[in-house]
Amino acid sequence: MPIMEPNGVERFRRELKRLGVRVVGTHFSLKWKCAVGDLNLGYTMGSDQIWTDYVGNRLPELEVYCEAYKQRLASAWGGEVKEGPSGTRYVVKGDGSRFLLHDLDKQQLRDWIVAIEELQHAVREYVTGD
DSSP states (O other): OOOOTTSSHHHHHHHHHHTTEEEETTTTEEEEEETTEEEEEEEEETTTEEEOTTOBOSOGGGHHHHHHHHHHHHHHHTEEEEEOTTSOEEEEETTSOOOBGGGOOHHHHHHHHHHHHHHHHHHHHHHHTO
């Protein structure tokens, strides 16, 4: 069953498309093709749990930008960035549980778009050396 308004997911999808971010597969996997390859911006699992553990594309030089992106999301959503047993870092609520896509309000979805725009800008600057 597709997620529709009122929480703004359809608008969020349109904004993602405007930014060149693809929604791939059945797990709402967000991908942005940039000069260094596909960048993973997060995905959902289970009951719309948002996972950010694989944000990036495994290029160590982009890790600082990916960490800033996760910190931006955590701050905007009222959560924090935690480190998992395998060393991956991800965004969670203060109690350690995952955010759910269908629970994000319009402002939180807008904050996600802003975080993506900031990450895109940083990566473009890195690639061009500006």
